[in-house]
Amino acid sequence: METQVLIIGAGVTGTGLARDLALRGVDCIVVESKDINAGASGANHGLLHSGARYVSNDPFSAQECHVESQLLKKMAPNCIEDTGGLFVAVAGDDEAYVAEFPRLCEQNGISARMLDRQVALELEPALCEDIVAAYQVEDASINPFRLSLENMAEAETLGSRLFTHTEVTGFLRNGSRIQAVRMRQHQGGKETVVEAAQVVNAAGAWAGEVAKLLDLELPMIYSKGSLLVTQRRLTRKVINRLRRPSDGDIVAPGGTVSLVGSTSERLRSPFSSRPTIEEVDRIVTEAGQMVPVLANTRYVRAYAGVRPLVSANTKSNDRAISRGFVVLDHEADGISNLITVTGGKLTTFRLMAEKAADLVCSRLGLKAPCRTRQVPLASSETTQWTEPGLSPRVWLKKQNPDDPLLCECEMVPLSAVDQILDRLEPRRENIDLSAINLRSRVGKGSCQGTFCSFRTCCHLYERGLFHSDEGVNQLKRFLGKRWHGLRPVLWGAQLAQEELQEAIHCGLFGLET
């Protein structure tokens, strides 16, 4: 196989880069060891930062966020809900910081309008009565799954290719050049060698692991962040704590739910990051100081991502490390056609892709300017189903008796799952419950897959995509994976829900036997 550019990693950076290059007429292959947004791209607040959060400790990132968020609101409106945001301080928060905040925002060109306490409470009735300061900012909510799926889909329309569940296993060197990249499919173990003129390591937190295959060392820092998903949306706007970035600072809307977090825990490797009970309790306590209902609301799950941070100073507080990104040219390391792009934020993914693509193009000797500042992201029927609240609207309008709801919590009809399968099947992409969960709201509602996992299995058999006892194994694997996010929030109503899940899947089906 041959391509101009091989991109390793199908997170928001890799898929964004594929689209950027495709729009410049460059042919790409994206290889991903799991699936789209498997790392931090799929485990964040879904927050399009106005930049205000970083004005004190990372003004450069703050300005980048400001410019990029304004641009993305125009270029990817389908992925964004322009909610606006608030920064609020509660009694006891650092008054000096509160006083400094408007000046810092102004210095960085970021809009922050002071709100009267009463006005803020009217805008967001869930806020604590005791807030002592409130500022309105231009934060927004962004759906990172839809974003990456649409970036990749558009790149594919323009000729790029995607290989998911395929791992890069090695590089074939020819002097200072990478001649080809060896990759292996997880299922079946098929090995492929791809010859590429340029290779981009966009593996996020795994960028260091990829570099190791070339005996390169990247100064990576792995900072785990855990977040919570509430059953219902608690605020209209993004609510930030008006203090120096710390744990449990942000309550962001995610369509029909709220996303609450996060934490910052240093890990030694990017593998197996799971939210813990202790983190969950910390988030509930901290964020509850801004939004008191968080103490009593129902959480449907927790999740954790690993922030890929790059720093020379590994002893510093991870919150203080820049959220800026790096585009590393490995020429100095003796490899002339490798670039690593990592660090950064969801909000700045487009800029990261642009900078990486600029370098790729200059190396390819192409004079093709970036077009992602002008060309809006295309949306399609098959990539829209991660949008909360979309499938109920579509389904209720159609009233088609041949289109039952596979997922009742999120009202995902069979027709939506079929559209996803129609896209995956001809591409021979891995088809399993996780792939459908990633591309829709299946398994994301309050039952966390208790019912829809089985119904989706039924349908996959009916479509002839599952055979033998694959369904049972899929249920085990899928529910086992969801468990890591469920376990830390099992109290109250969600514990009752879990009991039902176990009654069905163990009591009736005997999946544990």
Next chain:
Amino acid sequence: MAENIEKKVDLIVIGAGLAGMAATIFAVENGLTTIQVGSSVGEMLFASGALDLLGIHPVEQQKEWLDPWAGVSTLSRDCPKHPYALLGLESIRRAMDQFVDFLENAGLSYRGWPEGNALLPTCAGTIKITYRVPQTMWPGVTGFKQKLPALIVDFQGMKDFSARQMVETLGSRWPGLRSRRLDFTRQVPGVDRDNALMAEALNSQEVRTDLAGAIRPLLQGAELVGIPAVLGLRESEAFAADLEGQLGVPVFEIPTMPPSVPGIRLKEAMEQALRSRGANLVAGGRAVSVNTERRCCVGVVVQQGAYQETLEAEGIVLATGRFLGGGLDASRTVIRETLLDLQVHQPERREAWHRPHFLDPRGHPVNRAGLEVDELFRPVGSDGRSAFENLFAVGSVLAHQDWMRMKCGAGLAISTAYGAVQSFIHRRG
């Protein structure tokens, strides 16, 4: 509140799941005046319809017991705090026999091997180990045992069941299984059809004749036909016989995901039979609190719509279930019993409630949390004495059992209900 309810009775049973129903049945069969009130909504909708006794012990070894009685003996020895150990084999046997007899008289026949557990094919294509199954499921048990050539059918538009999945999954253990999907959509109203809607449609003789007509050409040598357990909301046995008559081969039902039609049938049959025997079932009522005087429970405050009323009884049976049933509730730090704040046996910290892996064969410690009882099934306090002299607890709210993993849910509900009612009678003298 219904005017005809006696305000003072022998026994009030709180809870309308299987344990609550069983306690009411044993109380009424023993001539006690009884009121049953619910604690939450119908948990029975979730019951598969099969009655487990004991399938697996010890769970960490996944040892299956084809002879549940030998299993119960071993369990009672290994886990002396398991509720079964308080009862003894003979009481459990009497409880199960009486309960199954009651159902038979109520119009629901249950079948099983005389001394053994049955292996029941489920809609997932897995095999459930259980004790007694509805008559309508029995040919599935015998058919699987003999590996008869069988046809499994399902219906277009039914989202909770795939005959193809069942056959693909079970095929290696039951060769000679085939699957077919029938177009049944026109027969069932609604846009999103659940099992209950399907069952409703099959209540019609005309629809069943259509169904038989659709299956007949597909038989092709099948000696048995399996269909999802939606064969009518009532009279399923007659409907199965009707289909068998039309097809010339036995027809069996396969347990499904909730809402479970056999669960609905079970509940309705029990309710009807209990009403005809004079039990007061407070439909739609919910126990909200219990009045106590020193070590005695004297009344239950029942909420029905906007009305509250206090009912009095000599004894109270708590059959309120666990977290799903509402008998237990957990905050982030502690598990409480919801009606009387009784002492709950539980792991010390939330970290220990659940294991890191969902399907860990040992089960989750939180599922063994619950009420500890004395030998009369009275919940005990921290001093080991009964908290109240006339309060009994039965079913899944009890500690030291994991019914989902041990496959002992129905047996636990029925036998502890039996034990508690016997204790009440014995104590009253």
